[in-house]
Amino acid sequence: MSTLSTGTDVVVYEEEHVHHDDPNFWRKYIFSEDHKVIAKQYLITGIFWAMLGIAMSVVFRIQLGFPDADISWLKPVLGQWISETGKLDPNFYLALVTMHGTIMVFFVLTAGLSGTFSNFLIPLQIGARDMASGFLNMLSYWFFFTASVVMFASLFLQTGPAAGGWVVYPPLSALPQAHLGSELGMSLWLISMALFIVSQLLGGINYITTVINLRTRGMTFNKLPLTIWAFLITAVLGLISFPVLLSAALLLIFDRNFGTSFYLSEIYIAGEALPNVGGSPILFQHLFWFLGHPEVYIVLLPALGITSEIIATNSRKPIFGYRAMIASLLGIAFLAFIVWAHHMFVTGMNPFLGSVFMFLTLIIAVPSAVKAFNYITTLWKGNIVFTPAMLFSIGLVSFFVSGGLTGIILGNSALDIQLHDTYFVVAHFHIVMGAASAFGFFAGVYHWFPKMFGRMMNNTLGQIHFWMTFIGVYLVFFPLHYIGIAGFPRRYYQFTTYDFTSSYTDLNMFVTVAAILTFFAQFIFIYNFFSSIFTGKRSPQNPWRSNTLEWTTPIKPGHGNWPGEIPAVYRWSYDYSKPGAAEDFIPQNVPYSQTLESNLPHENEEIKMEAEIEAQNFNDQFDQPH
Amino acid sequence: MSYLIAIIAVIFLALTVLVVSRLQKVMKGVNAVSADGETRPEGNKWNAAMFLIFMVLGLIGFVWSYLHTEADFLPIASSVHGRRTDDLFWFSMAVLTIPFIIVNILLFYFSWRYQYKAGKKATYYPENHRLELIWTVIPAIVMALLVFTGWRAWSDIMSEAPKDAEVFEIMGKQFGWYVRYPGVDNNKLGNYNYKLIDAQNEMGIDLSDENSFDDFISTGELHIPLNKPVLLKIRARDVLHSVFIPHMRVKMDAVPGMPTKFWFVADKSTAEMKAELNNPDFDYEIACTEICGTGHFSMRLRLIVEDEASYRRWMAEQKTFLETYPDYLAKVPDNLKAKAMKYAPAEAPAVANPDSTTAQAGGGMGTSASFR
Numbered sequence: 001m002s003t004l005s006t007g008t009d010v011v012v013y014e015e016e017h018v019h020h021d022d023p024n025f026w027r028k029y030i031f032s033e034d035h036k037v038i039a040k041q042y043l044i045t046g047i048f049w050a051m052l053g054i055a056m057s058v059v060f061r062i063q064l065g066f067p068d069a070d071i072s073w074l075k076p077v078l079g080q081w082i083s084e085t086g087k088l089d090p091n092f093y094l095a096l097v098t099m100h101g102t103i104m105v106f107f108v109l110t111a112g113l114s115g116t117f118s119n120f121l122i123p124l125q126i127g128a129r130d131m132a133s134g135f136l137n138m139l140s141y142w143f144f145f146t147a148s149v150v151m152f153a154s155l156f157l158q159t160g161p162a163a164g165g166w167v168v169y170p171p172l173s174a175l176p177q178a179h180l181g182s183e184l185g186m187s188l189w190l191i192s193m194a195l196f197i198v199s200q201l202l203g204g205i206n207y208i209t210t211v212i213n214l215r216t217r218g219m220t221f222n223k224l225p226l227t228i229w230a231f232l233i234t235a236v237l238g239l240i241s242f243p244v245l246l247s248a249a250l251l252l253i254f255d256r257n258f259g260t261s262f263y264l265s266e267i268y269i270a271g272e273a274l275p276n277v278g279g280s281p282i283l284f285q286h287l288f289w290f291l292g293h294p295e296v297y298i299v300l301l302p303a304l305g306i307t308s309e310i311i312a313t314n315s316r317k318p319i320f321g322y323r324a325m326i327a328s329l330l331g332i333a334f335l336a337f338i339v340w341a342h343h344m345f346v347t348g349m350n351p352f353l354g355s356v357f358m359f360l361t362l363i364i365a366v367p368s369a370v371k372a373f374n375y376i377t378t379l380w381k382g383n384i385v386f387t388p389a390m391l392f393s394i395g396l397v398s399f400f401v402s403g404g405l406t407g408i409i410l411g412n413s414a415l416d417i418q419l420h421d422t423y424f425v426v427a428h429f430h431i432v433m434g435a436a437s438a439f440g441f442f443a444g445v446y447h448w449f450p451k452m453f454g455r456m457m458n459n460t461l462g463q464i465h466f467w468m469t470f471i472g473v474y475l476v477f478f479p480l481h482y483i484g485i486a487g488f489p490r491r492y493y494q495f496t497t498y499d500f501t502s503s504y505t506d507l508n509m510f511v512t513v514a515a516i517l518t519f520f521a522q523f524i525f526i527y528n529f530f531s532s533i534f535t536g537k538r539s540p541q542n543p544w545r546s547n548t549l550e551w552t553t554p555i556k557p558g559h560g561n562w563p564g565e566i567p568a569v570y571r572w573s574y575d576y577s578k579p580g581a582a583e584d585f586i587p588q589n590v591p592y593s594q595t596l597e598s599n600l601p602h603e604n605e606e607i608k609m610e611a612e613i614e615a616q617n618f619n620d621q622f623d624q625p626h
Numbered sequence: 627m628s629y630l631i632a633i634i635a636v637i638f639l640a641l642t643v644l645v646v647s648r649l650q651k652v653m654k655g656v657n658a659v660s661a662d663g664e665t666r667p668e669g670n671k672w673n674a675a676m677f678l679i680f681m682v683l684g685l686i687g688f689v690w691s692y693l694h695t696e697a698d699f700l701p702i703a704s705s706v707h708g709r710r711t712d713d714l715f716w717f718s719m720a721v722l723t724i725p726f727i728i729v730n731i732l733l734f735y736f737s738w739r740y741q742y743k744a745g746k747k748a749t750y751y752p753e754n755h756r757l758e759l760i761w762t763v764i765p766a767i768v769m770a771l772l773v774f775t776g777w778r779a780w781s782d783i784m785s786e787a788p789k790d791a792e793v794f795e796i797m798g799k800q801f802g803w804y805v806r807y808p809g810v811d812n813n814k815l816g817n818y819n820y821k822l823i824d825a826q827n828e829m830g831i832d833l834s835d836e837n838s839f840d841d842f843i844s845t846g847e848l849h850i851p852l853n854k855p856v857l858l859k860i861r862a863r864d865v866l867h868s869v870f871i872p873h874m875r876v877k878m879d880a881v882p883g884m885p886t887k888f889w890f891v892a893d894k895s896t897a898e899m900k901a902e903l904n905n906p907d908f909d910y911e912i913a914c915t916e917i918c919g920t921g922h923f924s925m926r927l928r929l930i931v932e933d934e935a936s937y938r939r940w941m942a943e944q945k946t947f948l949e950t951y952p953d954y955l956a957k958v959p960d961n962l963k964a965k966a967m968k969y970a971p972a973e974a975p976a977v978a979n980p981d982s983t984t985a986q987a988g989g990g991m992g993t994s995a996s997f998r
C-alpha cells in the first residue's frame with residue numbers, strides 16, 4: 001500500500017469520526033461498545049463484588065474467631081440467618097463460605113481482573129482502535145452482568161444461596177434433600193455460572209482475535225509487552241477450560257432436574273433409596289478441576305503480566321529475561337492443563353495416576369521459580385520508584401513466592417494425605433492466588449487510573465493502603481499454615497466437637513482481628529478511587545515515564561484511541577535506562593534512527609527495517625468504511 | 627495475651643506509617659515537580675525503609691510465631707507410615723524454608739538498596755542466559771529429589787494391604803459414621819446393597835451372604851488392634867464424606883457408589899498416648915473432611931487402639947447384627963438358616979448363655995484360621 005493512499009484513508013477516518021463521536025447517553029455509558037468503557041464497567045462491578053465477597057469472609061471469620069460472640073447486631077442485614085441467641089446459622093455459614101469462594105474466584109479475580117485490564121490494555125498497548133468485535137465485547141459484559149444479578153438474587157432466597165463449597169461437588173449439590181443450599185440457591189448458582197462462562201468465552205475470543213489481528217505496524221510478537229502476552233495466554237486457557245466447566249454444570253443440571261445419573265450412584269438419603277446407579281461423583285471432580293486448575297492461573301497470569309510491566313517501569317530497567325518470561329508463561333499454561341488431579345489425591349483414584357500427577361505438579365514449580373527470580377533480578381541495580389502500583393507489584397512477588405512454595409508441599413501426594421482439606425490448603429491458595437492476584441489488580445488500578453480517568457490517585461493514601469494490606473494479608477494467612485499443620489479441617493462451622501481442634505482459640509481470634517483490620521484498610525482504597533475520579537490531580541501525558549503505547553494517546557483517549565494515525569512500533573517496550581540515551585526511557589514508537597546514540601549494534605541493523613514497517617498496512621479498523 | 631500485644635503493635639505500626647507520611651507531605655509541600663516536568667517520587671524514602679523494617683520484623687515474627695504455635699501441632703504420628711510422612715513433611719519444609727527466606731530477603735533488600743536516587747541511572751541488564759539456566763536447573767534438581775522421596779512414600783502407603791490385615795468397613799452418612807466389623811468367626815465382611823438400607827439395617831447388610839451373619843455394627847467408636855495392619859474399607863451412603871484420622875495421618879474420601887480403602891498400622895495404643903500426653907481424657911478421633919452439609923463439623927467418631935488381646939475380648943462381647951435384630955432372620959435364604967441361627971439370640975434365656983459361649987470359642991478359632 002502506498003503512502004499516498006494511506007493518507008487519503010486518514011482523511012476518511014476523520015470524517016467518519018465526527019458522526020461516530022455523538023452517541024446518546026445509553027450508547028456511550030451503558031450499552032457501550034468502546035473497550036475503555038467496558039473495562040470500567042468490569043472494574044466497577046468487580047470492586048462491588050470484591051467488597052461484598054470480603055465482607056462475607058469477615059462474617060464467617062467472626063464465627064471462627066469468636067464462636068461465642070453475640071452477633072445479633074447483624075440481624076438487620078442477615079435476618080433469619082441469625083438465631084434468637086445471636087448465633088450464625090450453620091447452614092448460612094456454609095453458604096457464606098461458598099459464596100465468598102465463588103465471588104472472589106470468578107467474579108472478582110477472573111471477570112474483575114481480566115475483564116478490566118484485558119479490555120482496557122489490549123487495544124491501547126498493541127495499537128488498535130478497539131477490540132476486534134465491539135459488539136461481542138459489550139455482550140460479554142452484559143452476560144457477566146446478568147450472571148451477577150442472578151447470583152446476587154440467590155443471596156435473598158428463603159433457603160439461602162448455594163452452600164456446597166465453591167467446588168459444588170455432587171451428590172451434595174445434586175440433591176435438594178441433602179442440604180438447604182442445594183435447593184433453589186444451587187439452581188441459580190448453576191444458571192449464573194453458565195451465563196458467566198458464556199461471558200468469559202465471548203471475552204476470550206475477542207482478546208485472542210484482537211491480539212492476533214489488530215497489532216499496529218511493527219508490533220511483532222517479540223515486541224509485545226508482557227502484559228499482552230499474559231492476557232493472550234490467559235484467554236487461551238479460558239477458552240479451552242471454561243467449556244469443560246460448562247458441560248460439568250450442564251450435566252449437574254440434568255442430574256438435578258431431569259433424573260439422569262451422571263454423578264449419582266447407590267444413594268440412600270432422607271429415608272429413601274434413589275434409583276440412580278452407575279454415575280460417578282468423581283467424574284464431576286475431574287471435569288471441575290480440569291477447569292479449576294487452569295482457572296487458578298487464569299486468575300494469576302494477568303496479575304503477573306501487569307506486574308512485569310510495572311516492575312520494569314518503576315525499576316527503570318528492562319524486565320530481566322523477556323524471552324524466559326514468555327517461555328515460562330507458556331510452560332505454566334501448558335502444564336496447567338495436566339496437573340488437575342492434584343486436587344484429588346485422596347479421592348481413591350489409582351495410586352499410579354497419583355504419582356503421575358505429583359510428578360507433573362512439581363514440574364510446574366520450575367517455570368514459576370524462573371519468574372520469581374527474574375522479577376528480583378529486575379529490581380537489582382534499578383532506580384526504584386515506589387509508586388503504589390510498584391509497591392503492590394513487589395508485594396505480589398513476595399506472595400507468589402511464599403504461597404508457591406507451600407504448593408510444592410501439597411503437590412507431594414504423600415504429604416497431601418494429611419494436609420488435604422485442612423487450613424494449610426487455605427493458606428496456600430489465599431496467598432498465592434487470592435492475595436497475589438488481588439495485588440495485581442490493585443497494582444493495575446493504581447498504574448492505569450490516570451489513563452482511565454485522566455486524573456491521578458492520591459499517592460500517599462495508596463502507599464498507606466499498600467502497607468496495611470500487605471502486613472494484614474500476611475497476618476491473616478500466615479498463621480493459617482500452623483492451624484493447617486495441626487490438622488484443622490476447612491469448612492468447619494466451629495471447632496468445639498473435637499479434641500484435636502480444641503487448641504488455637506487465641507490464634508483464630510488473632511486471625512479474625514487481622515482480617516477485620518485488613519478489610520477496613522480497603523476503604524482507604526475505595527475512598528481514594530472514587531474521590532480521585534472527580535477531584536484527583538490532573539494527569540500529565542506520561543505520568544510514570546513509561547514506554548508502552550497507551551501513553552501516546554491523548555490524556556483522555558476518545559473513541560478510537562488515537563485522534564490521527566495509530567503510531568508504528570519499532571522496539572520492545574523495555575528500553576529503560578539505556579546507556580547513552582538522554583532520558584531513562586525510550587517509548588516503543590521511537591524509531592532506532594532517532595536514537596543512534598543509544599543503539600546496540602544489532603539495533604542499528606533494524607534501522608533499515610523502518611521504511612518497511614512504515615509502509616505496512618495501517619491495520620486500522622476505522623479505515624474501513626462501515 | 628501476647629496476641630493482643632501483637633494486634634496493638636499492628637495498629638501502632640499503621641498509625642506510624644500514617645504519621646510519617648503526613649510529615650513527608652508537609653515537609654515536601656504539595657508534590658514537587660522539577661524543571662523538566664519530571665515528577666519526583668513522593669514518599670520514596672520511607673517506603674524503602676519500610677521494606678527493611680518489614681523484613682526484620684517479619685523474620686522475627688516468623689520465628690517467634692513458629693516457636694509459639696508449635697506446641698499445639700499434632701504429636702508425632704501414631705502410625706508407621708505417618709511417621710514417614712511426618713519426616714518427609716518436615717524435611718520438605720526445611721528445604722523450602724531456605725528459598726522462602728532467601729528470596730523474600732533479596733526482594734525486600736533490593737527494594738531498599740536500589741531505591742530511587744536523583745541523578746542515578748539504573749543498569750541496563752536485559753538478560754543473562756547462564757544465570758537463567760542456573761536457576762532453572764537448581765529448582766529442577768530439588769524438585770526431582772522431592773518427587774522421588776514423595777513418590778516412594780506414596781507408593782508404599784497406597785500399596786495393597788497385607789493379606790493378614792484386619793478389615794473394617796466404615797460408612798459415612800449425614801452426619802455420622804457406621805462401622806462394621808467382620809465378626810468373630812471369619813475375617814470377612816458380608817455383602818451389602820444400598821437398596822436394603824432401612825431404619826435398622828442402616829448399612830444395607832445383605833443377609834443372603836453367609837459372611838454377614840457374624841458381622842456387627844457400631845456407631846460411636848472404632849476399635850482396632852495395635853501393631854497390626856488395619857484395612858479400612860470406606861464408603862458413603864448419601865453424599866461425599868472423607869475419613870480423616872489426624873493422629874494416624876490417614877485421609878480418604880468416602881464416595882457413594884465407589885468404595886475406597888486405606889490401610890495402615892497403628893503402633894501406639896490409646897492408653898500409651900494417654901500416658902505420654904499425661905491426659906487421661908485423650909482419645910484418637912475420626913473426623914470428616916469433605917463438606918457434606920449442616921453437620922459436617924460434628925461427625926466425631928472415637929478411635930480406640932488397644933492391644934490385640936483386649937481387642938479380641940471386646941470383639942467377643944459385641945452382639946452380632948442378627949442378635950440385635952433377630953427379625954432379619956427372615957431375610958436369610960432357607961438353606962443358610964441353620965447357620966444363621968447360631969448368631970441369633972435363642973428364644974429361651976437358659977439356652978442363650980451356652981450359645982454365646984460357643985460363638986466366642988468359635989470366634990477364636992475362626993480368626994486364627996484366617997491368619998494362616
Ligand code: HEM
Nearest residue numbers: 296300342343365404407408410411420421425429432433
Ligand atoms: C508451585 C506451584 C504450585 C503447586 C505445586 C501447587 C499445588 C497445589 C496442590 C497440590 C493443591 C491441592 C491441595 C489440596 O487440596 O490438598 C493446590 C491447591 C490450590 N492451589 Fe496450588 N499450587 C501451586 C501454585 C498455585 C498457584 C500459582 C495458584 C493460583 C494462582 C494456586 C491456587 C490453588 C488453589 C485455589 C487451590 C485450592 C483449591 C481448593 O481446594 O479450593 N496454586 N495447589
Ligand SMILES: [Cu+2]
Nearest residue numbers: 293340342343
Ligand atoms: Cu491446582
Ligand SMILES: [Cu+2]
Nearest residue numbers: 914916918922
Ligand atoms: Cu463432612
